[in-house]
Amino acid sequence: MITIRITGARELTENFRQLSCRSRETLTIALRTSLRDVRDRARLNHKFTTRSGETERGIEYDQTGPLSGVIGVTTKIGIYQHEGTGIYGAKGRPIVIRPKNRTALRWATGAGFAFAKRVTIQGIKGDPYLYRAARKETPAIKARFADAIRKAAKI
Structure with a gap:
């Protein structure tokens, strides 16, 4: 401040x-x-x-x-x-994203879709x-x- x-x-x-x-x-x-x-x-x-x-x-x-x-x-x-956020934020640890209602995450890529059980991001x-x-x-x-x-x- x-x-x-x-x-x-x-x-x-x-x-x-x-x-x-x-x-x-x-x-x-x-x-x-x-x-x-x-x-x-x-x-x-x-x-x-x-x-x-x-x-x-x-x-x-x-x-x-x-x-x-x-x-x-x-x-x-x-x-x-x-x-x-993430490692740059107050907690200082990566953010883990997991699906809430499904068994896997899905997102669009240039060649179709990608799937993962979880994704770890460092934040901004x-x-x-x-x-x-x-x-x-x-x-x-x-x-x-x-x-x-x-x-x-x-x-």
């Missing part, structure tokens, strides 16, 4: 209620813009192959407090693509696109909040 820390934000959060309405709006706009930019970068810069666009649309953000927010993946496939490597997007956007976020804090101090 990546956390972007803004120096002086704790004191600003403690005094947030005392700020004028315009100052709060300035900081809230900076937060929402930062969340949106990280989300958009994650949607554009990933390494997985997209087919329907559902995974990209599943990257969402939410403002959880006056000066805090969360960016995450809301689809199951997106979580697997981000974190990895994770693509931590949310972490990369947050790291790439960190300088812009810091600059945006510095500007918002300067504006809030002037008001």
Whole structure:
């Protein structure tokens, strides 16, 4: 998990209620813009192959407090693509696929069908696109909040 820390934000959060309405709006706009930019970068810069666009649309953000927010993946496939599965995932072991209702698995090949009692796959490597997007956007976020804090101090 990546956390972007803004120096002086704790004191600003403690005094947030005392700020004028315009100052709060300035900081809230900076937060929402930062969340949106990280989300958009994650949607554009990933390494997985997209087919329907559902995974990209599943990257969402939410403002959880006056000066805090969360960016995450809301689809199951997106979580697997981000974190990895099989030997690349949390369990670290291959995935074994067995038939549920039949005695063998069957799949199409170029010359007909192939059959097997079980298949072992290693899984997919994770693509931590949310972490990369947050790291790439960190300088812009810091600059945006510095500007918002300067504006809030002037008001």
